[in-house]
Amino acid sequence: MEVVKPVKRNVLLNPGPATTTDTVKYAQVVPDICPREEEFVAIMDEVRQDLVKVVHGNPEKYTAILFTGSGTIIQDVLINSLVPEGKKICIVNNGAYSARMVEIAGYYNIPCVNLEFPTTGLSDLDVVKQTLEADKDIAAVATVHHETGTGVLNPVRKIGKIAHDNGCVFIVDTISTYGLIPINIEEENIDFCMSSAQKGLCGMTGVSWTVGKIEEIEKSKDYPKRSYYCNLFMQYDFFKRVGEMHFTPPVQTVYALSQAIKEYREEGEQARYERLTQCWEAVHTGLEEIGLDTVIDKEIQGHLVVTIKAPQGDKFDFFKLHDYCYERGFTIYPGKMFGLETFRLCNLGQITHTDIENFFIVAKEAFKEMGYTIPISA
Numbered sequence: 001m002e003v004v005k006p007v008k009r010n011v012l013l014n015p016g017p018a019t020t021t022d023t024v025k026y027a028q029v030v031p032d033i034c035p036r037e038e039e040f041v042a043i044m045d046e047v048r049q050d051l052v053k054v055v056h057g058n059p060e061k062y063t064a065i066l067f068t069g070s071g072t073i074i075q076d077v078l079i080n081s082l083v084p085e086g087k088k089i090c091i092v093n094n095g096a097y098s099a100r101m102v103e104i105a106g107y108y109n110i111p112c113v114n115l116e117f118p119t120t121g122l123s124d125l126d127v128v129k130q131t132l133e134a135d136k137d138i139a140a141v142a143t144v145h146h147e148t149g150t151g152v153l154n155p156v157r158k159i160g161k162i163a164h165d166n167g168c169v170f171i172v173d174t175i176s177t178y179g180l181i182p183i184n185i186e187e188e189n190i191d192f193c194m195s196s197a198q199k200g201l202c203g204m205t206g207v208s209w210t211v212g213k214i215e216e217i218e219k220s221k222d223y224p225k226r227s228y229y230c231n232l233f234m235q236y237d238f239f240k241r242v243g244e245m246h247f248t249p250p251v252q253t254v255y256a257l258s259q260a261i262k263e264y265r266e267e268g269e270q271a272r273y274e275r276l277t278q279c280w281e282a283v284h285t286g287l288e289e290i291g292l293d294t295v296i297d298k299e300i301q302g303h304l305v306v307t308i309k310a311p312q313g314d315k316f317d318f319f320k321l322h323d324y325c326y327e328r329g330f331t332i333y334p335g336k337m338f339g340l341e342t343f344r345l346c347n348l349g350q351i352t353h354t355d356i357e358n359f360f361i362v363a364k365e366a367f368k369e370m371g372y373t374i375p376i377s378a
């Protein structure tokens with residue numbers, strides 16, 4: 001991949017899109033092509049096979065189905081396509097992205113059991129078990145692997161076991177862990193996982209996918225068709241017959257994804273996880289040096305997002321901190337927790353612990369600009 005001219009590098013510490021390589025950026029610059037041409041269909045086919053491999057799926061049992069859109073589109077697809085007529089979905093909800101799936105079910109009038117737990121901890125699995133045993137109308141269970149809103153990593157393997165023991169299909173939003181934390185789809189008891197190109201694989205926004213169990217997709221053929229564009233079986237069937245998306249794919253975004261997958265393979269699953277864990281450790285070190293407190297217990301964090309309590313008092317101004325860092329090439333992000341002022345530092349992208357250390361040099365200056373002495377005293 002030729003990089004004609006290096007592009008200004010920004011370190012994105014927001015929860016996606018993530019910092020990308022120039023080779024991925026330039027992979028989008030390709031001759032115009034009609035996506036119905038064999039040449040493009042072959043690229044799509046290879047990408048789909050690779051997406052199954054990332055989560056170690058057996059290609060005889062699992063397939064990748066892509067849609068044009070950001071991550072929420074694939075949440076929408078799976079929630080609206082996998083609940084049979086007259087049945088319910090149960091959402092194990094301990095954060096903003098599970099809450100979004102509850103909302104999606106609501107928009108489609110799909111009966112939904114919203115099992116809500118505090119966003120600062122893990123879900124109570126006894127409650128999940130009792131709920132599924134008591135209500136045999138529940139046919140699907142959905143949850144989020146890594147709550148990007150807080151940084152909590154959920155025990156999906158255990159939730160999946162409970163779902164399967166009760167005859168439910170298990171849908172997991174792995175949007176912020178896919179390609180970052182090693183996942184073996186079958187061992188994790190997952191029937192459908194999902195992700196989006198701008199997250200862990202470090203591609204461009206515009207294409208999202210599920211890796212799902214073929215047997216369950218086939219079963220969904222006769223489930224209610226609740227959306228025209230966002231129906232899973234329709235898209236699966238089209239891929240099976242024609243080898244491509246039903247409607248126009250985001251051509252250039254798919255080329256970038258193909259390059260991003262190559263770079264993922266070159267780095268290696270374990271090496272990527274370790275690089276990001278180093279970034280995450282550097283985040284904790286930097287926060288301790290400034291004297292800032294985190295919200296979530298370190299033991300239940302996914303090594304990808306840290307939620308930070310804003311310091312007490314009126315000196316703190318998130319926008320000042322943001323703008324100071326932004327002007328120097330670092331993007332930080334507000335929190336997503338109700339009733340507590342927080343902000344987040346996320347390390348999903350093509351970054352290293354050195355980027356994090358450089359960020360903290362800038363962040364310390366920003367705190368001094370706001371009138372703090374470092375370390376901030378309680």
Ligand SMILES: *Cc1c(COP(=O)(O)O)cnc(C)c1O
Pocket residue numbers: 015016070071072073075097144146147148173174175176196199
């Ligand atoms: C990013 C993300 C999504 C999707 O968000 P979009 O803005 O639609 O891409 C969904 N779930 C999780 C856990 C995410 O991190």
